[in-house]
Amino acid sequence: MYAVVTTGGKQYRVEPGSELVVERLAADAGASVTFDRVLLVGDGEAVTIGTPTVDGASVSGTILGEELGPKLIIFKFKQKATYRRTRGHRQHLVRVRIDEITASGRTSKGEQADTTEAAPKKPAKASESAKADDGKKPTRKRTTAAAKADSADVAPKPAARRRSPAKKAESKE
Numbered sequence: 374m375y376a377v378v379t380t381g382g383k384q385y386r387v388e389p390g391s392e393l394v395v396e397r398l399a400a401d402a403g404a405s406v407t408f409d410r411v412l413l414v415g416d417g418e419a420v421t422i423g424t425p426t427v428d429g430a431s432v433s434g435t436i437l438g439e440e441l442g443p444k445l446i447i448f449k450f451k452q453k454a455t456y457r458r459t460r461g462h463r464q465h466l467v468r469v470r471i472d473e474i475t476a477s478g479r480t481s482k483g484e485q486a487d488t489t490e491a492a493p494k495k496p497a498k499a500s501e502s503a504k505a506d507d508g509k510k511p512t513r514k515r516t517t518a519a520a521k522a523d524s525a526d527v528a529p530k531p532a533a534r535r536r537s538p539a540k541k542a543e544s545k546e
């Protein structure tokens with residue numbers, strides 16, 4: 374079973390057990406939230422479309438936590454005038470897990486995921502994951518000269534040697 378709900382001026386297609394990120398709601402993490410504005414309910418081949426909403430349909434979920442959206446930069450500029458203004462912000466969002474969809478006497482529940490279990494931590498850098506895997510240092514990237522030499526099957530040029538000032542003076546005499 375799936376449904377299309379509207380919240381924060383946007384429409385979302387939801388299923389039990391799915392997570393979605395919506396505009397900020399006035400509730401704390403762990404609180405239950407109900408979306409009453411259900412525009413469409415689909416159950417297999419049967420699809421119910423509301424005018425504008427489906428009567429008696431609701432979607433309930435649990436708030437998992439707050440997030441910040443991507444950084445948006447607003448830049449105003451006018452030609453031939455020294456006018457430049459830069460502003461920006463990050464939208465406040467909420468992550469919601471959909472628990473059940475109720476429509477026309479039928480209820481569809483999703484699998485309850487344990488939020489108490491901690492997710493495995495990801496290593497901060499790729500080098501840390503390489504050390505953790507086999508205990509060896511990660512290999513360094515090849516220089517472009519070495520890579521070109523392999524592709525052209527030509528030996529790279531040796532680096533220029535610097536002569537000491539004493540040897541320069543001897544060679545001039």
